[in-house]
Amino acid sequence: MATTACLGCSTRARAGEDPPGSDExxxxxDLLVFSEGDQxxxxxxxADLKVGGPPIHxxxxxxxxxxxxxxxxxxxxxxxxxxxxDLDEKTRARAVDGIIAYxxxxxxxxxxxxxxxxxxxxxxxxxxxxxxxxxxxxxxxxQVVFGPAPRRLAALPLALADGSLSVAGxxxxxxxxxxxx
Amino acid sequence: xKTSMIRKQWLLSGLVAFTCLASTAALSGPIESYSPVTAQxxxxxxxxxxxxYRRTYDGHGYSPLDQINTSNVKNLxxxxxxxxxxxxxxxxxxxxxxxxxFVTTPMGQVIALNAKTGDEYWRYKRQLPDDLFQLHxxxxxxxxxxxKLYLATTDDHVVALDAKTGKVLWDTKVQxxxxxxxxxxxxxxxxxxxxxxxxxxxxxxxxxxVAYDAKEGKELWRTYTIxxxxxxxxxxxxxxxxKNGGGSAWMTGNYDKETRTIYxxxxxxxxxxxxxxxGDNLYTASVLALDPDxxxxxxxxxxxxxxxxxxxxxxxxxxxxLQRNGRTIKSLVHPGRNAIFWVLERTPTKINYVAGWPxxxxxxxxxxxxxxxxxxxxxxxxxxxxxxxxCPSLWGGKDWPSAxxxxxxxxxxxxxNENFCGGFTGEKVPLKPGELWLGTKPEDIGLKTKPGADHxxxxxxxxxxxxxxxxxxxFPKSHLFxxxxxxxxxxxxxxxxxxxYFRAFHAKTxxxxxxxxxxxxxxxxxxxxxxxxxxxxxxxxxWGVDAQRIQDALVTNNIGIEANVPxxxxxxxxxxxx
Numbered sequence: 001m002a003t004t005a006c007l008g009c010s011t012r013a014r015a016g017e018d019p020p021g022s023d024e025x026x027x028x029x030d031l032l033v034f035s036e037g038d039q040x041x042x043x044x045x046x047a048d049l050k051v052g053g054p055p056i057h058x059x060x061x062x063x064x065x066x067x068x069x070x071x072x073x074x075x076x077x078x079x080x081x082x083x084x085x086d087l088d089e090k091t092r093a094r095a096v097d098g099i100i101a102y103x104x105x106x107x108x109x110x111x112x113x114x115x116x117x118x119x120x121x122x123x124x125x126x127x128x129x130x131x132x133x134x135x136x137x138x139x140x141x142x143q144v145v146f147g148p149a150p151r152r153l154a155a156l157p158l159a160l161a162d163g164s165l166s167v168a169g170x171x172x173x174x175x176x177x178x179x180x181x
Numbered sequence: 182x183k184t185s186m187i188r189k190q191w192l193l194s195g196l197v198a199f200t201c202l203a204s205t206a207a208l209s210g211p212i213e214s215y216s217p218v219t220a221q222x223x224x225x226x227x228x229x230x231x232x233x234y235r236r237t238y239d240g241h242g243y244s245p246l247d248q249i250n251t252s253n254v255k256n257l258x259x260x261x262x263x264x265x266x267x268x269x270x271x272x273x274x275x276x277x278x279x280x281x282x283f284v285t286t287p288m289g290q291v292i293a294l295n296a297k298t299g300d301e302y303w304r305y306k307r308q309l310p311d312d313l314f315q316l317h318x319x320x321x322x323x324x325x326x327x328x329k330l331y332l333a334t335t336d337d338h339v340v341a342l343d344a345k346t347g348k349v350l351w352d353t354k355v356q357x358x359x360x361x362x363x364x365x366x367x368x369x370x371x372x373x374x375x376x377x378x379x380x381x382x383x384x385x386x387x388x389x390x391v392a393y394d395a396k397e398g399k400e401l402w403r404t405y406t407i408x409x410x411x412x413x414x415x416x417x418x419x420x421x422x423x424k425n426g427g428g429s430a431w432m433t434g435n436y437d438k439e440t441r442t443i444y445x446x447x448x449x450x451x452x453x454x455x456x457x458x459x460g461d462n463l464y465t466a467s468v469l470a471l472d473p474d475x476x477x478x479x480x481x482x483x484x485x486x487x488x489x490x491x492x493x494x495x496x497x498x499x500x501x502x503l504q505r506n507g508r509t510i511k512s513l514v515h516p517g518r519n520a521i522f523w524v525l526e527r528t529p530t531k532i533n534y535v536a537g538w539p540x541x542x543x544x545x546x547x548x549x550x551x552x553x554x555x556x557x558x559x560x561x562x563x564x565x566x567x568x569x570x571x572c573p574s575l576w577g578g579k580d581w582p583s584a585x586x587x588x589x590x591x592x593x594x595x596x597x598n599e600n601f602c603g604g605f606t607g608e609k610v611p612l613k614p615g616e617l618w619l620g621t622k623p624e625d626i627g628l629k630t631k632p633g634a635d636h637x638x639x640x641x642x643x644x645x646x647x648x649x650x651x652x653x654x655x656f657p658k659s660h661l662f663x664x665x666x667x668x669x670x671x672x673x674x675x676x677x678x679x680x681x682y683f684r685a686f687h688a689k690t691x692x693x694x695x696x697x698x699x700x701x702x703x704x705x706x707x708x709x710x711x712x713x714x715x716x717x718x719x720x721x722x723x724w725g726v727d728a729q730r731i732q733d734a735l736v737t738n739n740i741g742i743e744a745n746v747p748x749x750x751x752x753x754x755x756x757x758x759x
């Protein structure tokens with residue numbers, strides 16, 4: 001039965017590693033689940049986010065198939081809630097109740113952006129990639145404020161309905177590094 | 182002159198002239214004449230060439246060429262340059278075989294150049310996967326055998342290229358890059374075997390050294406640097422710690438051709454805090470003596486037990502014949518990342534401790550016992566649950582950049598760093614394959630400079646026979662993070678500073694004799710070669726990787742340090758002004 005079902009599957013799918021859709025980029029309508037920590041796999045809701053950070057690391061999840069799109073690390077997302085007054089105009093327009101989302105993949109060498117720390121060059125906290133110290137300001141479209149990164153992190157539009165978050169469209173901007181290694 | 186002749190021939194006979202144009206003007210295209218590399222040529226390389234990582238199997242990093250010397254080096258001038266087109270750390274020595282130069286760069290590029298003119302023959306560009314990320318985006322060179330080149334890649338393959346054309350001849354997957362396994366080193370070639378060691382100590386791998394058949398890329402043997410169940414040394418680990426205990430092996434080994442023994446350095450234990458992997462943790466932070474035919478471990482020396490500081494001891498020891506107390510010692514000399522300058526004795530079956538002393542300040546070691554085990558001060562040994570500070574920093578007294586040894590002066594030249602301390606708070610972190618696994622938060626890793634420090638980088642000249650420091654050059658506003666090369670002209674060449682200079686020092690006195698500002702900072706290895714009676718010095722300038730990380734930390738700590746070291750690789754070639 002299993003064998004028949006898997007005819008035509010790729011080697012990796014047969015090995016049971018990556019279900020179909022799990023390496024596709026986030027799509028409109030996708031839900032968001034924690035990608036790390038005690039709540040890994042659980043749905044991210046607006047109530048999970050504290051104003052001022054830190055960000056939640058998340059994967060998109062297909063609501064129909066329940067497939068978590070975690071097979072490509074390029075799908076990891078940073079979700080953060082900030083005071084709308086702190087956001088620049090463009091970022092505020094995209095925010096839902098101060099909540100914004102970005103790709104967690106640094107635009108420099110493609111490392112994960114893991115830290116939420118005080119900037120090397122200012123007083124505010126910023127997203128920081130610890131591989132090469134690039135810093136991004138989520139209040140200003142995740143523009144680069146320090147380090148070798150050549151461009152902002154890709155942004156992911158969100159929708160908020162009854163406290164539940166979902167993806168409202170494709171990534172805006174390029175995901176991933178310029179020079180992989 | 183040549184060009185006008187070629188044009189004339191073109192007019193006379195199109196077909197003949199075309200062949201001529203392609204070969205003599207060295208337009209992009211295959212190499213017409215290439216000298217195959219043999220065991221004999223690698224064991225006794227011609228003075229004009231640089232075909233191994235450190236030119237010779239003993240790892241001295243010494244060129245016997247002396248046209249450029251202490252009296253005329255002031256006339257050293259650029260002959261040609263070549264942009265590599267990529268950023269990040271350019272760590273590879275330009276490899277030269279009878280007039281042909283092979284340069285590797287980050288992103289898995291190999292560029293074949295005419296070493297005299299700088300004209301490009303061909304370029305290989307690895308298509309790296311778009312989800313690959315690299316803490317160490319670099320490459321340290323191609324190995325040579327017969328008419329082939331061997332490249333180890335950051336997506337964890339070993340690739341054989343046709344030396345004349347750059348065409349891929351075979352491509353063997355070593356492990357899975359998605360699990361944090363990758364390669365950056367120049368393969369060691371011994372008797373038709375392509376030998377590499379894996380990176381990934383920061384991802385919780387189990388390190389190994391592996392040999393492939395040069396002809397077809399078939400795996401011949403694989404020796405794990407952490408012994409498995411039933412193997413000697415396994416009892417220096419508890420539980421399952423050995424399965425992800427680190428011990429990466431990411432630098433090229435050296436080779437004793439007389440005893441047919443490879444000496445290969447092994448990296449840090451993982452994750453960093455020592456109490457997360459109790460025991461001595463063989464063979465992390467060690468040197469292994471290996472049989473090149475079987476990979477069997479003949480002997481080892483562990484530089485420190487239960488590594489807790491990320492102190493990779495991957496830089497292979499130099500094989501030096503030392504006169505000590507009236508007898509000749511076949512030694513292994515290793516200025517360690519753990520701040521100890523090691524002199525060991527190699528015999529066909531053992532490695533014996535001879536002497537060790539700190540070459541930079543350290544508060545971690547209280548001494549060394551008679552068997553060669555350093556005695557640790559627990560106050561400066563990182564553990565889980567509290568912040569621990571230690572000197573030197575996690576980049577050590579000397580990181581991976583190579584020291585050099587001159588047979589003429591009998592001195593070892595060490596790119597050292599002083600006045601740095603570090604620290605972190607150890608924490609228990611679950612292992613996720615492919616994700617950083619340091620045992621601390623990356624943002625918690627500190628680099629501190631000692632209050633009142635008047636310099637950081639030090640180029641040190643040591644007499645390994647007596648343990649005396651003969652001279653030292655200090656770099657007031659920079660760390661020193663580049664490999665050193667010595668020549669028979671009694672010169673020591675090194676880059677490695679944030680002011681972008683490439684420098685030549687007097688090998689006997691340490692006097693600065695020449696310097697040239699380059700495009701970027703230099704983290705690569707200088708080499709020397711000769712073509713048609715002219716001696717050349719070559720270096721890649723291209724700042725990045727850990728030199729950049731230390732620089733960023735310095736910028737936040739200190740006022741007056743150059744903040745911006747521009748990136749972008751360029752090959753520089755120098756000769757005496759005629």
